[in-house]
Amino acid sequence: MPLFVLLSLYIFVIGLVFGSFLNVLIARLPRELSVVYPPSSCPQCGHRIRFYHNIPLIGFILLKGRCRDCGGKISVKYPLVELLTGVMFLLVFLKFGISLYTLKYFVFVFLLLGAGLTDVFTAADPEFECGIIPDTYTLGGAVVGVLFSFVTYPGITSSLIGAAAGFLSLWVPAFLYKKFRRQEGMGGGDIKLMMMIGAFLGYIPVYFIVFGSAIIGSLLGLPLVILKKDKNYMIPFGLFIAVAAVVYIFFEAQIMNLMLPERL
Structure with missing residues (x-):
């Protein structure tokens, strides 16, 4: 088996x-729970998940989608998140090869997936009033993005300006919306x-x-509002932002040519 195929498989497994x-x-x-302790357990019966059942994708298949102890159904979202992350890591590697940019975009994609999916x-989830994007992804990610800018494009100046521009791009319309409509129009997490x-780009x-x-958001969010029959329904906009950012990563050259055609 060629070395490149083995390396690609390895990257995919790392992504899983x-x-x-x-x-x-x-x-x-x-x-606001610890991500280290306690170990993973079944949310229905509380039994600790055995280490060999925690193997990404394989554990779900071995268990046939059910807890070994109580027989409760395991949500399909778990293997889907693992598979999606594995595929995204593989695509990043295939685009950027063995480089510092690959490491940068591994981190960036991981943060985007975390923010959007959370x-x-x-x-x-009925436990929450609306979608939540924890600061661990955003504020922590902004710091990491600035640190990467010391050694990768776009450079520290553009990174800092980008962080400010990104913040203001949604803060200003959110502020105006709240001022004139007297209600939240955009979450702080977004x-x-x-x-x-x-900061990254x-x-x-x-x-x-x-x-x-x-x-x-218009194509996917509006139908959701219609289905909910609630014009004030808070759409989880973070996912749409994450998707747009991923599209930019993989089609940067084409997008930049459209935005700045004089560069051709």
């Missing part, structure tokens, strides 16, 4: 492992997520990602 950890973050960070899952994205991509997330 990080996807398994992401499931822990999604479940615990919004509830927002969606908490929005769908605003900080854009700040994190600006610089200020120019902020414009596309805000515009792209608005389009995606």
Whole structure:
């Protein structure tokens, strides 16, 4: 088997492992619980999950989607999150190869997945009033993005300007909306997520990602509002922002040519 295929398989498996950890973050960070202790357990019967049943994807298949102790159904979201993370890591590797940028975008994609999926899952959970994007992803991610900018594009100046531009791009309309409509129009987590994205990518991509997330939100969010029959329903917008940022990562050249055609 060629070395490149083996390396790609290895990256995919690493992604699955990080996807398994992401499931822990999604479940615990919004509830302000430790992500280290206690060990993973069945949410229905409380029995600790055996280590060989915690193997990403394989554990779910071996258990046939049910807890070994109580027979309770295991949500399919767990293997899907693992698979999605594995695929995203693989795609990053295939695009950027063996480079520092691959490491940077591994971290960036992981944070985007965490923010977007946590927002969606908490929005769908009756325990929460609306979607939540923990500061661990956004504020912590912004710091990491700035640190990467010392050794990778876009550079420290663009990174800092990007963080400010990302924050203001949603804070200003949210402030105006609240001032004139007397109600929240954008969650603080979404605003900080854009700040994190600006820190990683610089200020120019902020414009596309805000515009792209608005389009995606209109296409997917409006039908959700109609189904909910609630015009004030708080759409988990963090997922749309994350999707737009991922699109930018993989199609940066094409998007930049559309935004700045004079560069051709």
